[in-house]
Amino acid sequence: MERGRRIAFDYGDTRIGVAICDPDGILATPLPFLDSRHPKLKIYISELLGEYLPIAIYIGMPKQLSGVDGEAVAKVRAFAESIKSLTESKIFFVDERLSTVDAQRRLHEAGKSAKDSRLLIDSMAAVTILESGLARND
DSSP: OOOOOOOEEESSSEEEEEEEEEETTTOOOEEEEEEEEETTTHHHHHHHHHHHHOOOEEEEEEEESSSSSSSTHHHHHHHHHHHTTOOEEEEEEEEETTHHHHHHHHHHHHHHHHHHHHHHHHHHHHHHHHHHHHHTTT
């Protein structure tokens, strides 16, 4: 695997979960979520990309359990296009089915209450997306 950081986004209408990995692609770490409605969202994403200089970007693709594209696919594709205008890094879509379920399980195992989990869930889902991307070795 090529050395370098990778970043993942779990896009949602309200919050965007974010996760980053170390340069060796071993440890995925959640970052604070972004407010997807914030007028400076594109600036915040540009700053993240400038700070971490990722060699790859993974974005969760909201497929239904049947494998069919979910209703939010068009929004995720538009989000990806906005990121594409900010970077030359490769962008990959990752099937995000069950990423939130996995994130909830992890937070529960870590002893987080449902109330505490609400603010962490999106970025933990981004961790799951990032780990899936790293496993693909793109």
